[in-house]
Amino acid sequence: MSKLKQALNERRFVCVLEVVPQQSPVRLVALEQIVQRGHLAGWPLLPAFADRVGLHSDLSPFEGAGALGDPASSLLHFSGKDRERADLLLQMESMKARGLEQLLLLSGDRLPGHHPDQAPVRYLESVPALQIAREHCPDWLLGAALNPFKYREEEGGAQYLKGQKKLLAGADFFTLQLDFDAAKHIEAQTWMRAQVRMKPMLACVMRLSDKRAAVLQAVPGIVITESMRKLLGREQQVSQAYASARSLERLALQIVGLQLMGYAGVHVCGVHTLDELLSLEQAIAEQRESMTSLTDWIERWHASWQMPGAPEVCFVPAIGAWEMGQSNVAATPRERLRYALLSMVHGQFFSRTGWLSRALGWGMTRPIWKVGVAADALHAVERTVKRPLVGCDTCGSCRLQETLYVCPETCPKGLANGPCGGTRLNRCEFADRECVHSVKYRIAKSANQLPVLAQTLIPCIEAGNRHRSSWPEWFEPEDSTAGR
Structure with missing residues (x-):
């Protein structure tokens, strides 16, 4: 049994480190050090290899895992963009040959350079991909994505309805989109607890700097509000060291809070060296020692997004307000x-x-x-x-x-x-x-x-x-x- 599957079955909090496979010897050496360590703040730390999220010269998830010696704990991603059934089956056969049995199935974001007025690009979407994978490898650990960070009834309701389909299709766990809205993290847990087939969920997290926030604002499905940008900018104006310390504190605090909410683990993005990992581990330890409850955490979370003279930070788009349970739209x-x-x-x-x-x-x-x-x-x-x-x-x-x-x-x-x-x-x-x-x-x-x-x-x-x-x-x- 894989380490991730065992941790989820035993309800032990787990950390998955997302790796964007690249042809970089320096990056490879740094990742080897992290993977060999194998834990973060006492939690299992496992590598996940992303698919089709960077430049066309990046390695595939399969090649990325191979470059590190195919750790048995590897979670490989499969993006369905511009893919067919045969592509999924080919990757699964290659994984079986190397003893890899964990797969996160995603529809994928927009194919670079594709515009709506061009020839259609069809995707192998996650629901049938889950069915195909489950049929061919019934004992594998299969994951799917969920994005609860939606602020209109139609898009939010449709996300949760599709989540139910993914459960029916055979998803063993969910990984949430990257976001910072604690209310929506709690909402997603409420939704999952109401399901007949209740499954563990991981929350995607990242150390957010002003520079990263500027990039993420253009990433579909990620909500970075202007008030968040203004605060990050003010921190950067104080000093680089101050902004870095604050961003590390928030990442550690968010991870501790997600555990208190009942998440099975976190999907950590943007950590590239062992030194970064050790700094995060120390920050987590400091937060855990002084945390008493989820109520206490919520107060600290909002306080971590405050700064004298800065406007109040809001995680919700200016014109968005929907929450699960509200129902006021109808067909025209x-x-x-x-x-x-x-x-x-x-x-x-x-x-x-x-x-x-x-x-x-x-x-x-x-x-x-x-x-x-x-x-x-x-x-x-x-x-x-x-x-x-x-x-x-x-x-x-x-x-x-x-x-x-x-x-x-x-x-x-x-x-x-x-x-x-x-x-x-x-x-x-x-x-x-x-x-x-x-x-x-x-x-x-x-x-x-x-x-x-x-x-x-x-x-x-x-x-x-x-x-x-x-x-x-x-x-x-x-x-x-x-x-x-």
């Missing part, structure tokens, strides 16, 4: 009408029950439509009919009924099971549109269909099936499609 009249009309059309033509649907089904299952000119013509007809209505890109396996007739192909990443973590106040990570999953949430809420967004696991679209008509497959007998 246009969204409700559109859903009703498309649902009615679906019932008439694709329910497989009425005479019209049965007649269409008989016609669509004729062999003539499966190959050649007839198949191309049917594909063109379906695209011509559906693209103006729903934005269809003829994925070959229509999922509209499961997505409340909001086509997942209109998401720049092609996500069908729910939103990624990169939204901001309902806006897509690409910033040119509202997130389609926020629209879907409003429709589902108004149509009493929210359980669909939490319980229906939508499989990935295989690359070879795209750009063909979905109608013949839709009407095939269910026993012939059960394996899809």
Whole structure:
């Protein structure tokens, strides 16, 4: 059993150190020292190798672990951006050959250089990736991401609903997005405790400097407010040493607080040397010795973000206020009408029950439509009919009924099971549109269909099936499609 799996099973607090694999001998030597030490403040310390977060010249997680001798405790990431099922299975086979059995499955952020007006880049999203990984390696430790740091009902509600899907798909633990809003950390724990399949959660943390905050403000899904930036800037103006000491104190304090909240551990980013690790260890020890309760911690946490003459720090976006449990949004009249009309059309033509649907089904299952000119013509007809209505890109396996007739192909990443973590106040990570999953949430809420967004696991679209008509497959007998 891996050290991480054992620690989670025994409910021992654990520290995961995120490593962005790079071709740097100096960085490699420093990481070897950290990995060999193997603990932080008495807690197990395990390496996690990130995937596709840096420059294109960076190593893969598999190569990064190999450069350190494949520590059995390694947690490898798998980012689904611009990836297919075959890519995941190839990485898993390589991991099995080296005795690595821990995987954090992520949909991934925006592919560098990709713009919405370019050709679509499709992602192997985390929900089907979890199902694939669980099917092929049922005993592996599988993790997934959760971003509770959302301040609109649609995006926050949709995040938690997708979290339920990830639990159903086989997630053993969650790793939260990097953030500093303690109220949302507590909210996420409240959500998890209400689940039937309650799983441990790790919280992502980082020592935040003014320079790092400037970079993180542009990272999708991470909230760095202007009041936070102003405080960090004032600390830097006092002196570099003062700002460094304050940032270290806050990191140690946050880790201690997350343990008090009930988190299973932390996912530490931005620690690159043994000296940094030892400084953090000493700061944690100082905080733990004087901490009495979570109430005491909350007071200290807010005090650590104060400075004479500086404005009060707020971790919430200026126009954001939603908290879990608040419910005040609904679909617009246009969204409700559109859903009703498309649902009615679906019932008439694709329910497989009425005479019209049965007649269409008989016609669509004729062999003539499966190959050649007839198949191309049917594909063109379906695209011509559906693209103006729903934005269809003829994925070959229509999922509209499961997505409340909001086509997942209109998401720049092609996500069908729910939103990624990169939204901001309902806006897509690409910033040119509202997130389609926020629209879907409003429709589902108004149509009493929210359980669909939490319980229906939508499989990935295989690359070879795209750009063909979905109608013949839709009407095939269910026993012939059960394996899809």
